[in-house]
Amino acid sequence: MRKYLLIFIVVAANCQLYGQENLNGTVPAAWIENALKGTGSVDQILEFGKLFKSKAISLKKVDYEENEPYLNITKINLDEDIGSEFLLFIGSNYANSNFYVIDDDYRIIHEEYLWLHNEHPQLRIYNSSDQHKLFGFKYLYGRGSGRWLFSNKIFRVDSGKVTLVLEFVNSSNDTFNFEGINGWIETENIQEFGGNLFVEYSYDFYLRSDLLEHLGINYEGDSYSLAKGEDITIIYSYDPTRNQMKFNDREITSEMMDLFFQPSNDSLFLQVFRSGLDKKVKNGSELDKRLIEYLRTKIN
Numbered sequence: 001m002r003k004y005l006l007i008f009i010v011v012a013a014n015c016q017l018y019g020q021e022n023l024n025g026t027v028p029a030a031w032i033e034n035a036l037k038g039t040g041s042v043d044q045i046l047e048f049g050k051l052f053k054s055k056a057i058s059l060k061k062v063d064y065e066e067n068e069p070y071l072n073i074t075k076i077n078l079d080e081d082i083g084s085e086f087l088l089f090i091g092s093n094y095a096n097s098n099f100y101v102i103d104d105d106y107r108i109i110h111e112e113y114l115w116l117h118n119e120h121p122q123l124r125i126y127n128s129s130d131q132h133k134l135f136g137f138k139y140l141y142g143r144g145s146g147r148w149l150f151s152n153k154i155f156r157v158d159s160g161k162v163t164l165v166l167e168f169v170n171s172s173n174d175t176f177n178f179e180g181i182n183g184w185i186e187t188e189n190i191q192e193f194g195g196n197l198f199v200e201y202s203y204d205f206y207l208r209s210d211l212l213e214h215l216g217i218n219y220e221g222d223s224y225s226l227a228k229g230e231d232i233t234i235i236y237s238y239d240p241t242r243n244q245m246k247f248n249d250r251e252i253t254s255e256m257m258d259l260f261f262q263p264s265n266d267s268l269f270l271q272v273f274r275s276g277l278d279k280k281v282k283n284g285s286e287l288d289k290r291l292i293e294y295l296r297t298k299i300n
């Protein structure tokens with residue numbers, strides 16, 4: 001019996017870890033009405049936190065004295081039925097909140113913990129060709145010393161079910177890979193047209209100038225670019241059979257998209273950009289040849 005109890009506790013702890021413990025809970029209509037009035041008081045946050053426990057909401061009032069509590073609710077119709085759904089960010093601090101999608105019958109249909117280091121949640125809503133609106137937010141995918149990666153998560157609601165239909169890099173910077181490849185990626189001008197999402201990508205993968213100095217190369221400039229792209233527009237289209245936003249592009253391939261989510265993965269970089277680097281080895285400068293040779297020897 002004790003053994004089963006232990007298993008139960010472990011499972012329960014895991015559920016909490018993944019932040020989905022309040023799925024299918026019903027939010028009182030009166031609480032939503034009050035929240036929509038926009039006061040966002042600590043009492044409202046505490047009331048919600050008592051009903052729906054999460055690590056984003058502390059139940060100790062003293063914790064709110066130095067933090068900046070956060071409550072932001074949006075009422076909007078997101079799917080084919082006529083009633084409005086609700087998008088809620090709530091937490092005892094703006095950078096540590098929970099995100100909820102609440103259906104028109106006040107049932108929680110999505111719950112997700114959102115840690116943003118020191119940024120506020122940023123809700124984005126994109127129109128679509130039918131009643132289904134795409135929505136999402138900026139998400140801190142990962143960070144460490146000298147590197148960070150924010151993504152954009154995009155969701156869709158269908159018959160009371162929320163699906164993550166797309167995640168792409170919002171902005172990323174990686175500067176601490178002294179021996180190998182550093183880089184940044186940025187997306188902007190995100191626009192919806194006819195149910196498609198247009199996203200403009202720019203990126204640069206480079207070697208740091210101090211590495212060149214270390215290799216005994218006299219080089220002026222902050223960095224030595226190995227692969228660069230500027231204002232490349234990708235079109236994501238909704239694929240109803242897979243319930244995902246898909247793209248098909250030659251300039252940015254799906255292998256490149258994988259690399260965008262794995263900064264400092266030098267061997268993946270060499271693989272993804274192999275043909276471009278081969279061209280540089282064949283037709284480029286002596287410096288191109290030497291540096292690509294250095295990377296290929298170091299990494300392989």
Ligand SMILES: [Ca+2]
Binds near residue numbers: 077079081082083104
């Ligand atoms: Ca609806």
